[in-house]
Amino acid sequence: MTPTSRRGLSARLGVAALGVGILAAVGGGSAFAADEDTVDVSVEIDPAAEPGVLALTVAAESAVLTEDDAAGTNRTFSGTLPTVTVTDTRLPEDVDPASFWYVMGSITDFVGNAGQPDIVSADAFGWYPSILAGNPSGGDQVVAPGDDVDPGTGGFRDAELLASVDSAVDAAGGAYAATAGLLLETPASVTPGAYSATITLTLLQG
Structure with a gap:
């Protein structure tokens, strides 16, 4: 690079570094900042997807029932x-053709914040799973939702949210999203107050 071209590069870098400040110096005469403020800029960069991994993520840490x-x-x-x-x-060739995976959910009882009697989830809680994304359009399903669980049936202990339909080989290299409608059913005589419970979601491979 010649000295002239280096000087040109330095000048361009200087303009980029000045940013907005260069505008105040354009034009003749003196210039001053009548007022100023700042803007914070932030970015969160997730780790790159690690090859060869089967992983579970949840979009938020809580849900509210109304x-x-x-x-x-x-x-x-x-x-x-x-x-x-x-x-x-x-990679499909790295997956056992006889294997499959599935996501199971379990929930604790609902505990009151002021000593109210617990609401027993096995008797009162249910969910209704659905697939949001991942299955090819117009093609065979790669993943399927779990069965609905109605409140009061005692079935919500290890309830399935979603699962690979056949071999896990079919799902290799993809991302699959699901959700569920949540439903709590109580007697009219339930003690008023705030209650909370915890759903645990577990990704299993067989």
Whole structure:
């Protein structure tokens, strides 16, 4: 690079570094800043997808149930499970053709914040899974949602949210998102107050 070209590069870098400040110096005469403020700029960069990994992520750490319109003698409260995504960065040739994977959910009882009696989730909680993304358009399903679980059936202990349909080989190299409608059903006589429970989601491979 010649000295002249280096000087030219230095000048261009100087303009880039000055940024907005260069505008105040354009034109004759003196210039001053009448007022100024600042803008913070931030970015969060996730780790690059690691090859050869089957991983589970959840879009948010909490869900809120709100009461539905009154119907019958019970009270019902509904909400939505944050989006759950299974990402499989494995190559198909690295996956056992006889293997499969699935996501299971379990929930604790609902505990009151002021000593109210617990609401037993096995008797009162249910969910309704659905697939949001990942299956090819117009093609065979790669993943499928788990079965619906109605409140009061005692079935919500290890409930399936989504699963690979056949061999996990078919799902290799893809990302699959699911959610579920959440439903809590209590007697009308339930003690008022705030309650909380924890859903645990587990990605298993067989």
